[in-house]
Each structure stands twice: as structure tokens, then as C-alpha cells.
Amino acid sequence: MPPKRKAAAQAAPAPSKAGRTSALSTPGPATPRSLDSSMMSEADDDFDEDVSEAQKQREDGLGVEAEQFVQVFDLSSKRFQGKNEKRTDSVTSFFKNGERDFHYLPLKPDHQRRPLYIEPTQGLIFLERWSPRGKQATDFLVTIAEPVSRPKYIHEYKMTAHSLYAAVSVGLTAKDILTSLDGLLKTEVPQSIRSFIEEYTMRFGKVKLVLKGNKFYIESVDEKMLARLLNDEIIGPLRVHTSGDGEGLTVTTAPKMGGLVIPGTQNAAGVHQANLKAGGAEPAANEGELYATLNEEDDDDKEAVHAFEIPDHAVETVQKRCLELGMPILEEYDFRNDDQNANLEIDLRPNTQIRPYQEQSLSKMFGNGRAKSGIIVLPCGAGKTLVGITAACTIKKGVIVLCTSSMSVVQWRQEFLKWSNINPDDIAIFTAESKNKFSGNTGIIVTTYSMVTNSRERSHDSKKMMDFLRGREWGLMLLDEVHVVPAEVFRRVISSIKSHSKLGLTATLLREDDKISHLNFLIGPKLFEANWMELSQQGHIAKVQCAEVWCPMPTEFYDEYLRANSHMKRTLYAMNPSKFQACQYLINYHEARGDKIIVFSDELYSLKQYALKLNKVYIYGGTGQAERMQVLQNFQHNPNVNTLFLSKIGDTSLDLPEATVLIQISSHFGSRRQEAQRLGRILRAKRRNDEGFNAFFYSLVSKDTQEMYYSAKRQTFLVDQGYAFKVITQLANLDKTPDLAFATAKERRELLQRTLVDNEKGGEEDVENDDLFGKPVRRAGGRRGGGVRRTAGTLGELSGGQDMAYIEQNKGANKTLKKQAKAQQNTFFKKIAREKERVRTGK
């Protein structure tokens, strides 16, 4: 960190004053990276570039202290990730050169009564959850900051530009935030934090992105601010010059806002106003809850609004740039004052009760009586669909819903009909099979991402439907499962279909490639993220016991492992016979308890070998649609089919029946998202409210292999959500398991030989065989697209034939199901034929 900035962080500079912004002497404004935690871990190579970029961008963007805060925040985070950093241990570098020495912030005399610490360079806030004021502090933090980690005792939050924006839009002023923070903090509020809050809260709402007549405009009541944007080298050239507007800005009038906040959504479809108050140091009237003072909008008091048009494709760039310039853009829809678009007759059914956390998430969206675009993060099974439906019932304008598969399209429509009083004719489906429109002049369309982004040849009906979708202004765009959709798909959706507000729904915003940050600009910031532990304690999702089972590698396996290339290493730690036995043991144990078990394996070879050896059904990318349905239905309804082996296609592409136990035998490296998604599969267990019910999540890990490292990394997100992973080093009475696989040294040696031979030429890759984003579908074994192909025949040739026999003899479970289904079908058809014959002959 350059000394100047370090000093800024440590010397607690003087408060910023209005007008100081023009006398900047320190380098430039916030970069988006510095404002959002999700952008913090990008490549170190960007480091130098960021600094010079910041120098270049020096403008009158932020006040001195806020800017210093942002700079320090940005640079320090880079520094701690520096590639060339020599580390003696994992923490020394953290405190090097006194960079984290915050002794200049003395503790208050009664600090023990106060639950918060703050880190003045990055806006990290630490909460002692056990404090008597822990609940009150949690309510406050959820409103002004983003949760980072919430295990049992100490919670970590981070204040970002977006989180402050959310706080401002539910009615809090800088003064409110600072007073409450000061009341809860063990130290004084650091000057860098004070300035950051003051500067940012002051700037929010000055520049807006609005959709009018199907065109996008950048709007502000502050003409100078818009002029500054137009002089910007990136935004300026993007302006659309319409005939007649000359160089001037379009001027209209708009209702003037009250100093605090506009009326909430108190009675709008059951969504209540956020419970926030201009809180003092002590708890507000209602212990733990902070209520906002709301000002009514004064319709008579109008002020001039200046605007310029930008093209559809430039929306993301302009939003990004505005944030860089320290003028974050607001995307809000004043739906109650929209008389251009027809109203939709839709309300929640009277018996629909949204849950407190659903209400809380929506209050973040409708905090000031307008619809703010953004993303709501709720764990699987917590009811994201109802959140989306309630948003639609609040806005009451045309809605377009985008899903990842045609199966979810049907489900979304059903859920709309179940929870709301929407007329069935007003909600239509646009999929390959159905291309209906709604009957009235507004309504709801439910479709898939691939239907609206498909660039291949469209049918006449599809083209007509797309023209219909493109030609209208939608009030709300609901985007399901946003974490799995590529940015490019969002770009295409958003640039072709215009909506006033967007709500993204997801269970996790994690992506290992860090590409999640673009969602801030394509959809909007994260509005709300639920606390998984709280939801499970309240019985809305299942309680899960997590365990990591350590499986020792037999010596001969370990020897080969040490020699193997990376692909073979993965196969070997998946095929470890101790892991096999642990899996068999856990399946026996849980089947006996009446559980439904899903075993996940990303490694296709082991998936098949495990399933065949244990005579269980399995599904992978190459399993045909009919067989998949058959297997899934049996797993759901057949009491004899209680264990299902699944490849990674089970992570996103399948609508899986409920399960109560998950076992992972092989996973995708250190993917936190996959771990969270998989755990999510058991959260919706219906038995969750039974006395003492627990769902189980086991990760089987080969001891002393790379898998242990990946496993720890995978678990970080869940640990941050408060899950504790127990390590099991020995399974009781494992050796007493009947027909324990690979119990003898000879069998284990044979397994090793076979594994080596079968995988000598590289493994078979799984394919995600679905229509998610209109990619060409690759069939089993990668037949299309040049993937590696392996067949039973090849196996036989490679291994001298004996494995062929093994495969055939064990083809078992899936085949048995097929036979059973055929037999049932035959009986059914025979019965029909007999019936027909009886009718024909009259006997």
C-alpha cells in the first residue's frame, strides 16, 4: 500500500465537508471492484492496472475520506493476495507493517455491553452474536451491510456501496446509520467509515436509469451531474442524439421526493415496510426492531428532471461507469405512478401467508414504495417462487418469467395459479411446445432463457411471439436460478426484452470464476440473503448434519496415486476401496432407517462402477430422457428403489425428487457452489418438522490426497452459513457390513488393476444433456462434439474381457426397472386389448 494511503487509513483524517470534493489531492474514485465483496478476488495481475486506472480517473467523484477509504480498501485487499508475498505463516503478512494495527481506535469504557467491532479499511463489521444486543445488531447489520460469514458465535458483515444504497432506500440517512453504529460499536466510528457513509448516502438517487416508451434514459434532477456524465469519455459518446434535442438535455418534471423516504408497500399484497428507524444508540421502541419515519410524497411539488437517451446495449456499460465515477445509478420503477402500462389483475389469495424472511426480502425490493431491481438469495426450498409471485402481485403490471427448463416453466405457471388469483387466461407459456399469448392487454408470460435467446432458425410462431415480447414494456422480469445462467445470456435477454424492474432469484451467488459481479449491472445488486441456520431453526428448511468421512487409501492404491497424472489421481481417489466400503455402509445404514439417498459422483467411471457393484440405479448425462424419468419416478415412489447415483447433471439440470441423505464420492474440485447446491437438495425434506428429524450430508474423502484440500475449500460457503462439518475417521462396525465390497486384498488388487486399465486412455466425460441454453446437445460418452468415448466393448478389449462380464452382469438396477416397467405396460395393454375384445364381441 503506498504510504500516503496507508497513512490515510491509520491517521483517521478529519471529517469531510461539503465542497471539499473539488479539492481532491489523492488518487481517484472507487472502482467497482472496490465496492463489492464479490469482486474482491480477481487476478493479482490487475493490481498495477488498477492503480494507474485510479490515477487516470481522478475527478471530483468522492469526498477525500470516502475516497481514501475506498482506495485503501481496494489496495489492501489486493495486497493481501499478492503473488510475490513471502509468507512466514498464514497470519503474519496480515499484520505486516502495522497495516492492521487499529490501536488508534480505543475501546469505549462500556465496550463489553456493545456487540460490534469495525475494521476501518475494508468496512468489515464483526458481531458478537451472543451479546444481549446481538439480535438488535443483526437487524441493523442486515439493513446496512452484506453478510459475509455467519457461523454460531461471531458474524462478519461488510459495508459496500450497494448495501448502503439499500439502507438509504428504506429510509435511513447517514445520520441514522452513524448514530446506530456508534451505539453498537465497541470503539468510536472510524473517520474513514464515517466519511464513506456520509459521501455515499448523499450521492445515492442522484442519477437514475429509467425506461420510457421502450427507450432507456439517464435522468437526474441535477443538471451538472448529467453534464459531468456527458463529458465522460465512456458515457459521452454513448448518448443517443434524437432529432430536435440538439445538445441540450430533455427536461421533464417529476414528483419531488421527501427528505427521508416515500410511502412503503404497507398494504401491497401483504408486503410490509422495512422495519427500520432512524435508530439511536439504544434500541428503538420495539426491542430489536428499528422503524423508519416515512414522508408522504408531495404530488404538487414537482421538480425539473434532466435526461439523455442511451442505447439498449449500453445500459451495462453506463451503470458500471457511473459506479466507477462514484455516482451509483439507481434503477427503480415507480410502478404506482405508471399510467402508460396497463394494470394486471393479480393479488395473492387471501389464505396465502408469506413468511417473515420472504417479507423481509421483499421489503428490500420495495423499501421506498418503488421496485428496485436486484437479486434475492434464499436457500433451496425456502420459497423463492412465492417471493417472485408476491413481487408480481405488488407491481401489478405485465410480467415475464425466465426459467432454466421447460419443466420449471410449467411449475411457475402452476405456482402462480396456486398462490394468486390471476385469471388462467392472463398467464401464458412460451416454450417449444406452447406459444400462447395472454388474452387481455397485459399478463404474464413464462418462458425459458433459451427460448428468448435462441439464435437458431425460429419457427414462424416463435418469431411472432418474440416480436410480441420485444414490442412491449414489461413491469417486472423475474429471472430464476440466476447463478447458473451465463452473462452473455442475460445480456441477450435484457437487451431484447425491456422491463422496468428485474428480480433475480437464486440459492447461492457463488461462482468459482468470479463472474458473478456482472450480475450487479445486468440485474442489480444483491437485495437480500437469508441466513440458512435461522431458516432451519424455524423449520422452514431441514436441519442438516454434515460430515466428512476420511477414507484411508490402501498402500497399493496410494502408490499408484502418487505416480498418476491428475486425471488418474481423481479416478483413484474416487475408486479408493475404503471409500467404496464407507459408501456401502452408509447406504445400508440409511436405507434401513427409511431414508432416500442420493449419491453424487462427478467422476463418471466411479459413478457407474459404484452403482453397478452395489446394484443401484444411476443417471448421468448420457442417460436417455425416458430412462431418466423412469429412474426418477421409481426413486420417488418405489419403496424398493431408495438410492440413486447421480453425476453432476443432478446439480442443476434435473428436477430431483425429495431425498433425506446425500453422499458425495467425487466432486468438482473446490467448488463451493456445487457443495451448496447439493446440500440444497435435502433442505426441502417434508419430514423436516418431525421431532428430532435430521437430513444428512456426507462427503467421502480419500485421506492424504488432494481431495482433502478441495473438500475443505468446498465447505467454506456452508461453514459461513453456520454449518459445522464433523470429521468421521472410523465408521463403527464397518467390517460387519454384509457382503462388504472389496473385503479381501485380492479383490482390492483386482479393482486397482481394472481401474488403471480402464482409465489408461483418459476418462469419459459427462455431458449436461439438457436444453438449458440452447447449446448443441452432446450425447452419451461425448459422441457429438469430439469428446472421449468409451463403451463396454472398449472396456472389454482393454481389460481382457473380464470387465465386460462384470458390466453386463451388473447392468442390473436400471435394466431391472426397465423390464419391470415393460412387464407392467404389457399387463396394462393386454388388459386394454381384453377389454376392447369384450366390448367388440359383447361378451
Ligand SMILES: Nc1ncnc2c1ncn2[C@@H]1O[C@H](COP(=O)(O)OP(=O)(O)OP(=O)(O)O)[C@@H](O)[C@H]1O
Ligand atoms: N409462505 C409459504 N407458505 C407455505 N408454503 C410455502 C411458502 N413459501 C414456500 N412454500 C412452499 O415451500 C416449498 C418450496 O418452495 P419453492 O419451490 O418455491 O422453493 P425454492 O426456493 O424455489 O426451491 P428450489 O431452489 O429448490 O427451487 C413449496 O412447496 C412451496 O409451496
